[in-house]
Amino acid sequence: MKQYQYGFTLVELMVAMAIGTVIILGAGQLFLTTFQTFQTVDKVSRKQETLIFAVSTLAEAGRKGDIGDYAIVSDERGSGSDTRHYCVLQNEDQSQPTVDLAQFDDETACPTLSVSSGNGVSHIVTLPIGDCREGVDATCDHITFTISERDKAISPQEPTS
Numbered sequence: 244m245k246q247y248q249y250g251f252t253l254v255e256l257m258v259a260m261a262i263g264t265v266i267i268l269g270a271g272q273l274f275l276t277t278f279q280t281f282q283t284v285d286k287v288s289r290k291q292e293t294l295i296f297a298v299s300t301l302a303e304a305g306r307k308g309d310i311g312d313y314a315i316v317s318d319e320r321g322s323g324s325d326t327r328h329y330c331v332l333q334n335e336d337q338s339q340p341t342v343d344l345a346q347f348d349d350e351t352a353c354p355t356l357s358v359s360s361g362n363g364v365s366h367i368v369t370l371p372i373g374d375c376r377e378g379v380d381a382t383c384d385h386i387t388f389t390i391s392e393r394d395k396a397i398s399p400q401e402p403t404s
Contacts, residue, residue, distance in 0.1 A: 290373050293342055293344060293372055296342050298388065305392065306393045310392075312335055313333065313335065316331055317352075318330075318331045318340065328347045329343050330343075330345045330347060330353035332344055345374070345375045346376055352375065354371060354385075356368060356369075356370075357369075364391050369387045
């Protein structure tokens with residue numbers, strides 16, 4: 244009488260473990276890629292939210308001729324030995340910050356909010372958005388757009404005879 248053993252051989256177990264390891268490594272790589280993509284999309288969406296809010300606020304004020312009520316100011320924040328410098332869009336009349344625009348290495352890096360375009364009607368606005376520090380994986384953008392004051396842009400037409 245011959246006895247049979249049922250089960251897996253050592254070679255079969257080693258092949259199964261190798262296949263399982265490849266599958267686990269693939270799933271881990273997929274997880275890391277998904278996580279990095281999520282972080283990138285999150286950064287972009289935060290920049291987009293900031294930009295949309297700042298542009299809509301400034302466009303409304305600029306069209307009314309109140310662009311001078313806003314400025315980009317430096318805001319220094321610290322915790323322990325770590326000091327961070329932010330450029331903040333601020334309502335100067337109310338001395339209230341509106342939105343954080345960008346992070347810089349020093350407080351002198353914040354640009355002027357707007358420059359008159361020379362025609363007396365429009366203002367050229369430049370906003371820094373994102374992380375503008377040197378030595379980091381910077382995602383800094385500078386968005387420039389023009390705002391025209393409605394009252395100055397629309398002049399009454401002279402009647403034609």
